[in-house]
Amino acid sequence: MxxxxxxxxxxxxxxxxxxxxxxxxxxxxxxxxxxxxxxxxxxxxxxxxxxxxxxxxxxxxxxxxxxxxxxxxxxxxxxxxxxxxxxxxxxxxxxxxxxxxxxxxxxxxxxxxxxxxxxxxxxxxxxxxxxxxxxxxxxxxxxxxxxxxxxxxxxxxxxxxxxxxVDVSPYQVAKIHYSIRKLRKQIGLSPDDRVLFYAGRLMRAKGVHVLLKAFRAVSEQDPLARLVIVGGTGYGSNRLTPYVRELKKLAKPLGDKVKFVNFVPSAKMPLYYQLGDVVATPSVWQEAFCRVNLEAMASGKPVITTPRGGIGEVVAHQSSGFLLPPKAWKTELPVVWNLLWSIPGIRAEMGRQALLRAKQFxxxxxxxxxxxxxxxxxxxxxxxxxxxxxxxxxxxx
Structure with missing residues (x-):
């Protein structure tokens, strides 16, 4: 043909x-x-x-x-x-x-x-x-x-x-890459930090403002919690838009607990996913698919996301991740975060389930x-x- x-x-x-x-x-x-x-x-x-x-x-x-x-x-x-x-x-x-x-x-x-x-x-x-x-x-x-x-x-x-x-191979290979420690140090993360990771465009539909507001409550209960936000306003663009200014204003009271990283080409993203212990995708619009969830799961990371659009067809609630409605993030994200760090082995098990789920795609x-x-x-x-x-x-x- x-x-x-x-x-x-x-x-x-x-x-x-x-x-x-x-x-x-x-x-x-x-x-x-x-x-x-x-x-x-x-x-x-x-x-x-x-x-x-x-x-x-x-x-x-x-x-x-x-x-x-x-x-x-x-x-x-x-x-x-x-x-x-x-x-x-x-x-x-x-x-x-x-x-x-x-x-x-x-x-x-x-x-x-x-x-x-x-x-x-x-x-x-x-x-x-x-x-x-x-x-x-x-x-x-x-x-x-x-x-x-x-x-x-x-x-x-x-x-x-x-x-x-998704091809899980580069994400799994990245887990043992020699430069992870160097990258963590470069971004300003210490070995003890517990990292919540976001990857994607900095636009209102992606709900980054929802994540920042909810993370403030997380950081108050967990002094080791850190938020890493990777992405620009568009593909290859790091313009300082009114929305990005709003995000920086929300992050300012949290000081060095929030790290902004400019746009990263897709070929390098498997390594960057290794910075996170958990990946967040707080979409507030009706996402058709949301590939970031699949990439995070291919990295063996539990996902905290929303039940918008087609996301629920990829992420299994309380198995490979959590589906939280956007309006519930401020109250529910601290609860989920505490659960992930207070029960021994839960993050590892959810990461394993996430990888198994990713392999189905x-x-x-x-x-x-x-x-x-x-x-x-x-x-x-x-x-x-x-x-x-x-x-x-x-x-x-």
């Missing part, structure tokens, strides 16, 4: 600055069986040449000067190298131009969140046309699948929930989920074409 995958465009594949959609494209296509030829369309950048071939994957890169010019270049290339199936990543609007040029090629949309199908991005009428023209949709959680069935009226048979994966399983749907669509199309040919033969015979 010849598969074309179209990345959104603003970031490169493989990602240089840690962008999540592009990370997913890179990881899942590595796991597609060698019999399939995969062409990944992405943007040019200083790190990579305009085109590269890695085993059964070919990267074709075009300048990104907005979605229109970027997509037009991709369409010209597809016209010469027609694939069997096209997958659009997180940009449903691209479907309209693609189906206009290639009406017979199945086009799928992989939705990573609700954002690019929302009214502020695409009109209701255009989204209706996308739903009609697309051969199918993918989501990274059952929660997001149900969301689109309800809000966009996508027929249930046309949208498939396929969880993202593989990139190979994600790839197979996509391929099964592609093959079904192509089989159906072949059957329809054969039926049409028979009908034509009867008419002409």
């Amino acid at each position: 010849k598969i074309a995958i179209i990345s959104p465009g603003p970031f490169s594949v493989p990602p240089v600055k840690g962008s999540s959609v592009e990370h997913d494209i890179d990881e899942v296509t590595k796991m597609m069986d060698p019999e399939h030829r995969v062409t990944i369309y992405t943007r040019t950048c200083a790190t990579y040449p305009k085109s590269t071939v890695e085993e059964n994957r070919e990267f074709i890169r075009f300048p990104y000067q907005g979605p229109g010019p970027y997509l037009r270049r991709i369409i010209r290339h597809i016209r010469k190298h027609k694939p069997d199936v096209i997958m659009v990543e997180n940009r449903p609007t691209y479907v309209l131009a693609l189906k206009n040029r290639f009406p017979k090629i199945p086009v799928f949309v992989n939705m990573h969140s609700h954002v690019f199908a929302s009214k502020g991005i695409i009109s209701k009428e255009k989204m209706k046309r996308v739903v009609r023209l697309a051969s199918g949709f993918f989501t990274n959680s059952e929660y997001l699948r149900r969301h689109f069935i309800k809000t966009c009226k996508i027929p249930p048979h046309k949208i498939h929930a396929v969880h993202l994966g 593989s990139w190979y399983a994600t790839a197979q989920g996509y391929l099964n749907v592609f093959e079904s669509a192509l089989g159906k199309r072949t059957g329809e074409e054969a039926s049409q040919e028979k009908q034509l033969l009867r008419k002409t015979g």
